[in-house]
Amino acid sequence: MGIFLGLMIPLFGTAMGASCVLFMRNSMNKLLEKVLLGFASGVMVAASVWSLLIPAIDMSQNYEKFKFIPASTGFVLGIAFLYGLDKIIPHLHPGGNRPEGIKSSLNKTAMLALAVTLHNIPEGMAVGVVFAGVMAKSNEITLAGAYALAIGIAIQNFPEGAIISMPMKSNGTGKKKAFTYGVLSGIVEPIGAFVTILVTGAIEKALPYLLAFAAGAMIYVVVEELIPEASGDGDSDGATLGFAAGFLIMMIMDVALS
Numbered sequence: 590m591g592i593f594l595g596l597m598i599p600l601f602g603t604a605m606g607a608s609c610v611l612f613m614r615n616s617m618n619k620l621l622e623k624v625l626l627g628f629a630s631g632v633m634v635a636a637s638v639w640s641l642l643i644p645a646i647d648m649s650q651n652y653e654k655f656k657f658i659p660a661s662t663g664f665v666l667g668i669a670f671l672y673g674l675d676k677i678i679p680h681l682h683p684g685g686n687r688p689e690g691i692k693s694s695l696n697k698t699a700m701l702a703l704a705v706t707l708h709n710i711p712e713g714m715a716v717g718v719v720f721a722g723v724m725a726k727s728n729e730i731t732l733a734g735a736y737a738l739a740i741g742i743a744i745q746n747f748p749e750g751a752i753i754s755m756p757m758k759s760n761g762t763g764k765k766k767a768f769t770y771g772v773l774s775g776i777v778e779p780i781g782a783f784v785t786i787l788v789t790g791a792i793e794k795a796l797p798y799l800l801a802f803a804a805g806a807m808i809y810v811v812v813e814e815l816i817p818e819a820s821g822d823g824d825s826d827g828a829t830l831g832f833a834a835g836f837l838i839m840m841i842m843d844v845a846l847s
Contacts, residue, residue: 630835
């Protein structure tokens with residue numbers, strides 16, 4: 590029950606963010622959007638380092654001076670995986686006008702939802718793999734640390750949920766429909782987490798590779814999508830401060846609760 594609750598925490602964060610569309614009348618303030626995108630980026634980078642890459646390296650002590658191999662291999666594969674999805678899945682980033690991925694007849698609302706869904710895949714994998722580490726009784730991953738990651742991702746999912754739902758409302762989508770799309774974009778997280786747990790349980794020795802894989806996938810999303818969106822129009826101060834706040838909060842949570 591405790592692990593199931595942990596897997597659902599990030600989805601709750603997305604739903605809370607998406608619910609903003611039910612109460613806010615106007616589109617989101619541009620500065621606030623930049624700050625929130627920067628905040629989400631900071632959380633994801635800190636989580637990638639403290640919750641995923643460092644435990645992956647710590648689990649690889651038997652490689653001695655080559656203990657970096659599982660972490661670096663998994664990291665590169667995670668980058669490659671998200672790069673492939675980015676080129677295949679049709680999606681449109683909030684505020685963007687040029688769809689990415691393969692050509693599709695999907696409407697703008699659906700492609701906006703797919704953009705955030707794409708962001709959420711590595712986050713679901715990250716939560717799944719740390720809870721898989723808890724189930725495997727890994728010394729490097731504690732239940733408190735796994736919950737810290739889930740809560741951290743839920744916090745950064747709040748702005749993501751708002752950022753996907755609010756533009757839909759501005760583009761003419763009804764409030765309830767925009768809220769539903771926002772929540773649905775986050776469902777991939779618990780699904781991805783559950784699948785990752787199953788895979789990790791089948792190949793437990795691959796745990797350090799999978800931890801780094803999730804880190805690589807999250808870093809790809811941050812560098813390729815979130816940071817460019819946050820620092821667009823040449824004004825990056827809000828995004829930078831948001832990034833620092835997100836990084837600091839996630840680092841403190843991970844270290845304090847590990």
